[in-house]
Amino acid sequence: MLMPTVRQLLGLLCISLFFTASAIAEPCQDYTEVKRPLYGDLHVHSSYSFDSYISSQRNDPREAYRYGKGEAITLPDADGKQAVRAQIQRPLDFMAVTDHAEFLGPIHVCTQDSSKLGYWFPACIATRSSFFILQLLAADYWVNLGVAGSGKEKESSFACTLSDCDAAEKSAWDNIQKATADFNDACKFTTFVGYEYTDAPEFNNLHRNVIFRNEKVTDLPISAYDTGSYNFPKLWQLLRKECLEGKPGCDVMSIPHNPNLSGGLMFPDPKTPQEANDRLTFEPVVELIQHKGASECRFDRLAGRGAATADEACDFEQIKNDSLAMLGSVAGEVRTLEADPVAIDDFGRRNMVRNVLKDGTRLEQDTGQNPFKMGFIGSTDTHSATPGAAEEDNYPGHLGRRDAGYRNIQDHFSSNAGGLAVVWAEQNTRDAVFDAIRRKETYATSGTRPTLRFFGGWNLASDLCENPDMIRTAYANGVPRGGDLPAATEGSPRFLVAASKDPGPPGRIGTDLQRLQIIKGWTDAEGNTHEQVFNVAGGDTGATVNPKSCAPEGAGFASLCTVWQDPTFRADENAFYYVRLLENPTCRWSTLQCKSAGVDPFSANCAVQAKKATAAAKDEGAWGEDVYGKCCLDPEKEPFYSPIIQERAWSSPIWYSATKAPSK
Known part of the structure; x- marks a missing residue:
């Protein structure tokens, strides 16, 4: 037998590597240039998060991924016993586990190794306890240690003087990466390495979910301990230093979530041009809905007016106050003073994303740059390791034993079942999904799974809905959601909106559509912001629910499609447009x-x-x-509550800039 030479071996190795790389780069069998909707959840906590563990929740990142894939897991009941079987009715397409960066090391010390001295620190004992009062005391300890503190610097747990929390954090971070890699299944189920940056000074939510494109990640999560409080712009600086510029192949984004509870602090005007650029670079989308409320807009039915809106559909899943203190309900009573209801006139304007978008058009008029160009996603913020558990008829709660069984009604009545993130991508891979989010070709849903397309352009034909090649034509002659309209030509822009109802989970038909609306926001020549809601397809069907059975009554639409032209367009005004899809009424969870x-x-x-x-x-x-x-x-x-709701979806906006001609 002839032995190959070293040169021949090297040649064979190169050929092997070439074909291996080619195989990896080979498109999925269901690859499609016109893209398809993929449903996911990018806000998921497991037992690695302090507030999950102290709620008797013992499912780790691996169990969270199993649940996202459609497998059953076990949750605690109201007594803390691991006795509740939970399973999503339809698996997700993509997800990320986003455990709190803060206390990742100390919680690992407290829960993983009884041979470590820190494991026996009193706060750790309370954290592991199954006694409800001790769990509440542990929750108070961890929250006041730094997450909700107002100091510029965060404090460390005393457990870290007894054990090496840095090593424990590294171990937990490595475990998260390993679980994410093990469950990533290209073309079938996409997983992302991620974590939550958790700063909430005075209970004002400034949280972000940090999501990495691939396995190239920072050595450790960058937390509020690294930035200090009230300083999320430093998160972007450190992500640039340690990821984009500090590690080849590393790419990352941060996603602000539920600004409805931020006390108006989530979206301040940028202090510098660099801060504006960083926001645009790192925050392409915002979480529009999750368990702790919806953040599109706010309308108070009792007051008869809204937070800078007259849109009555903005009463959907609103929380009465404007901070994370709303979580302080135990045995049916609110135990935190900061949880008092906030009057509509006192509610922070920029707690609501529509107002942020409007203010972005005004800032662009003033500075030439809009720092608030964000697309939309939804997620759950589950603390029960149940990604995608946003089904009204299959909602197990989202905080372990603290809202299991009767406690869901008693203490978390104002919470909703959560939302989903939807991307239009060519295939279900990390790059395809990440790129879709980066270009804002996304939409948010309140938990159901309708499909929603949205394009804008100057040359979209009025009969485009009848075109058998509608989507290819729309891509060729316009821009999809998340894009910028090119410079104005004669006339006003046209928009294609096409939607289909959620087909429903196995054994149950989804809810019919009621209507499609286009929401426009703009700034006039005097610098005043405006908004207007246009009903563009469908309408009031008269549908309702049977009060005895909660079964839907009355028909709606299986699909809706229209091409709408803006009758109020002015070429000298900065504007944005997005779609809101409303389903027929159904019963709330x-x-x-x-x-x-x-x-x-x-x-x-x-x-x-x-x-x-x-x-x-x-x-x-x-x-x-x-x-x-x-x-x-x-x-x-009640200003917001109703036993009957209308599930909905929101497309990312399309922007028009009068101050400069953006690239198409």
């Missing part, structure tokens, strides 16, 4: 869970039923005097 407990929100005898259900729950060990009383809230006396 709380309505379904109240009914399952024998309490009917639609019944004249609701209060009597609630007392009976409360007595039965207390006989089983429930805390609190009025466990099911919230089921009987009168929507006529």
